[in-house]
């Protein structure tokens with residue numbers, strides 16, 4: 001429980017740029033990106049150990065691209081692409097078939113994977129520990145927060161020893177999950193999108209091979225029964241059965257181990273698997289606001305939660321992190337004014353709301369599909385690619401705020417590996433050389449990486465957009481595009497106006 005009034009005996013005060021409270025997927029991703037920004041970061045989690053059992057299992061291609069930036073691509077060899085999703089009615093008649101595997105996409109990765117969250121968290125905790133400019137507090141609980149005007153004070157206590165610490169920081173980001181204490185401290189309100197459900201989640205590792213389950217990486221949902229049942233293969237040998245509870249179902253009764261044995265009995269007898277989890281979760285669709293109050297910010301589940309039907313809760317939290325880290329970097333270094341942080345919520349909130357509303361609709365509709373007598377056509381899943389809300393983008397440009405592609409450069413490297421976590425300009429050299437001296441010096445002032453090639457996949461992508469130059473933001477969304485040198489002059493000037501303190505931009 002956090003409060004703003006209790007003072008602790010503090011034997012040592014540590015000063016950092018950013019305190020990240022919560023080391024779930026959001027906080028660990030944010031901590032790593034702040035490290036790439038060169039900031040001093042403290043990451044805190046009440047859990048001493050990385051989580052042992054996965055919650056999130058699905059990663060999309062955009063998030064895999066973020067994993068690439070975070071330095072966890074080596075785990076991809078153990079991720080599994082997804083297969084076909086079949087939706088059955090109560091008599092096991094097929095209602096719908098959806099191929100979830102769109103192969104390698106313009107993001108440079110497979111469209112959708114199943115992954116193992118504990119491995120991801122373990123690697124990122126290790127990076128945080130190794131980071132010379134960082135401090136890790138695993139097994140520490142944040143007990144109070146205080147706004148000290150030009151800084152914030154975070155008091156924490158080691159659970160095992162009752163040792164107290166105080167950290168002074170320029171900013172605090174609450175990545176502390178759905179029951180966020182930081183959100184409470186900030187006095188946020190929440191919008192309820194009205195899709196509250198409970199599910200029993202049973203994860204197992206089968207100890208015997210079974211041929212009565214869907215082949216390969218295929219999955220199914222059986223709707224139109226009292227408790228709709230979903231089966232998916234999660235990473236490696238693990239499989240997940242998920243049973244949706246009715247409003248009058250008793251959570252405690254469903255969480256009994258015997259219930260899991262019962263649910264799995266059509267496929268496995270109890271001695272044929274090792275049970276990893278048997279928990280009842282409550283899904284809510286909530287959006288908090290505001291996401292920033294002075295030097296306090298929210299990211300991930302603390303800012304928004306959604307039912308799991310699109311597998312986008314974690315992915316959305318990681319998008320928050322990629323959007324926020326470069327902005328905090330610029331503000332802390334004094335390169336941009338504090339109000340750059342306003343654009344975090346204006347951009348991210350409409351984007352995540354698209355997923356939250358759709359997940360809520362799907363959760364409420366899971367039984368509404370009708371079975372047909374014939375095998376339904378195989379539908380192909382489509383990527384949702386919402387546009388960012390207004391913020392750091394060229395307002396006049398219809399591609400601003402859309403997700404960029406990730407082509408391979410002539411040397412065969414993926415674009416983000418060449419660029420790093422920073423702004424990039426990809427331009428036809430003739431167009432670039434025709435720009436003004438002011439543009440060239442502004443590119444330097446803004447620290448924009450200018451890609452030194454314009455051929456093959458890179459050129460095809462840019463010209464395919466009907467452009468001769470594009471500016472990509474560190475979070476891989478487009479700032480804007482230009483068709484010639486004069487337009488590029490205007491585009492770079494607009495970027496300067498968005499990022500630089502007004503005095504500098506006017507000079």
Ligand SMILES: Cc1cc2nc3c(=O)[nH]c(=O)nc-3n(C[C@H](O)[C@H](O)[C@H](O)COP(=O)(O)OP(=O)(O)OC[C@H]3O[C@@H](n4cnc5c(N)ncnc54)[C@H](O)[C@@H]3O)c2cc1C
Pocket residue numbers: 001021022023024025026027044045046047055056057058059140141142143175176177178181201281299300301302308310311312313314315316317
């Ligand atoms: C069963 C299930 C399946 C899901 N499947 C998917 C999926 O397939 N794909 C997907 O994208 N998403 C999925 N999600 C959603 C996803 O798991 C969450 O959106 C994501 O994990 C949220 O991450 P987070 O880091 O924001 O919060 P959390 O993971 O909740 O992390 C918050 C952290 O803050 C710490 N903390 C809180 N308060 C304090 C304090 N006072 N002091 C110190 N530490 C504190 C906690 O210990 C915790 O580690 C699923 C969720 C569930 C439950």
